[in-house]
Amino acid sequence: MVQERFHDPVLVTEVVAFLVRKPGIYVDATLGGGGHSSAILHALFEAGYGDRSLLIGIDQDDAALREASERLRMYKAGLVLVKGNFQDIEGIISRVCCEKERDPLVAGILLDLGVSSFQIDTPERGFSYLRDGALDMRMDSSASLRACDIVNSYEERELARLFYRYGEEPRSRSIAKAVVAYRQIHGSVGGTQELAAIIRDNAHGGEKVIKTLSRVFQALRIEVNGELDVLSRALDGGINCLEGHGRMAVISYHSLEDRIVKQAFAEKAKSDWGPKGVGLREPLAYGEIALVTKKPLIATPKEIALNSRARSAKLRVIEKIPLRRLL
Numbered sequence: 001m002v003q004e005r006f007h008d009p010v011l012v013t014e015v016v017a018f019l020v021r022k023p024g025i026y027v028d029a030t031l032g033g034g035g036h037s038s039a040i041l042h043a044l045f046e047a048g049y050g051d052r053s054l055l056i057g058i059d060q061d062d063a064a065l066r067e068a069s070e071r072l073r074m075y076k077a078g079l080v081l082v083k084g085n086f087q088d089i090e091g092i093i094s095r096v097c098c099e100k101e102r103d104p105l106v107a108g109i110l111l112d113l114g115v116s117s118f119q120i121d122t123p124e125r126g127f128s129y130l131r132d133g134a135l136d137m138r139m140d141s142s143a144s145l146r147a148c149d150i151v152n153s154y155e156e157r158e159l160a161r162l163f164y165r166y167g168e169e170p171r172s173r174s175i176a177k178a179v180v181a182y183r184q185i186h187g188s189v190g191g192t193q194e195l196a197a198i199i200r201d202n203a204h205g206g207e208k209v210i211k212t213l214s215r216v217f218q219a220l221r222i223e224v225n226g227e228l229d230v231l232s233r234a235l236d237g238g239i240n241c242l243e244g245h246g247r248m249a250v251i252s253y254h255s256l257e258d259r260i261v262k263q264a265f266a267e268k269a270k271s272d273w274g275p276k277g278v279g280l281r282e283p284l285a286y287g288e289i290a291l292v293t294k295k296p297l298i299a300t301p302k303e304i305a306l307n308s309r310a311r312s313a314k315l316r317v318i319e320k321i322p323l324r325r326l327l
């Protein structure tokens with residue numbers, strides 16, 4: 001079953017307003033169905049920057065690349081789509097820019113984290129506890145680790161740690177115990193619905209069951225796709241590629257992601273004033289970036305009413321500070 005709409009982009013007006021301010025190279029590192037890319041390209045052409053601009057779209061999911069390439073075909077001349085992981089953003093940008101004979105300096109980067117509605121709503125991808133499918137959860141279907149490998153081979157202690165660390169699930173231990181007990185009786189956990197039933201039997205009732213289901217599925221998805229490690233690398237690599245006054249916008253959907261983004265940005269925005277009490281007139285090193293959004297931006301009630309995915313979205317934006325000239 002495939003839904004009619006691939007994915008409705010979240011906070012799209014805000015993303016475009018923050019990012020698109022001049023002609024240049026723009027990178028959508030989480031292309032998905034191309035919703036944000038389409039809006040960025042539209043804004044570039046509206047402003048008369050289209051001919052001098054290039055959009056690099058990156059995704060690790062073949063289905064996303066197929067959808068986006070169809071949706072964005074009218075912009076073909078100024079568009080390069082790349083299958084890859086955004087942790088390699090620096091290498092991807094330098095390769096594309098070399099091919100296009102352009103300086104590898106980027107005006108804007110977007111990371112719209114997590115999975116698309118299309119991925120969640122495709123049962124055989126195994127992302128949703130609401131759909132009957134294999135326990136897969138790979139965004140890149142050529143990757144080797146699947147959710148079923150974790151559920152059926154990790155020891156009880158490892159599973160408990162995983163559900164707690166990546167799902168912040170308070171009942172992580174009893175769910176891990178139940179999974180292992182199920183394996184001992186039935187040999188293995190077969191699919192999303194078998195896992196969901198184990199979780200339901202071991203969660204507290206009512207609304208808490210839904211929360212526990214979401215947290216355990218989230219934890220598995222993060223482990224399968226190495227989501228938190230690749231995010232840190234993408235933030236570092238992306239900031240390295242920004243030109244002076246270039247901007248990076250990141251939309252996160254849960255607190256683990258948002259914490260990483262917030263801390264990485266705060267760290268890079270900080271100047272180094274040396275040991276306390278030295279009283280330098282200038283810092284030893286200036287911060288690399290400025291925080292454009294001091295607090296994360298969230299969706300309006302109107303957007304949330306139209307698109308439930310927007311409910312947990314948090315947008316943070318930074319701007320690269322141009323290198324200071326040596327006197």
Ligand SMILES: C[S@@+](CC[C@H](N)C(=O)[O-])C[C@H]1O[C@@H](n2cnc3c(N)ncnc32)[C@H](O)[C@@H]1O
Nearest residue numbers: 009030032033034035036059060061085086112
């Ligand atoms: C929330 S969706 C993006 C939707 C997109 N902004 C749109 O408007 O259609 C996230 C997309 O990023 C991709 N993705 C997630 N992590 C990735 C990674 N580490 N490297 C490359 N793509 C990734 C997913 O496959 C998915 O298609």
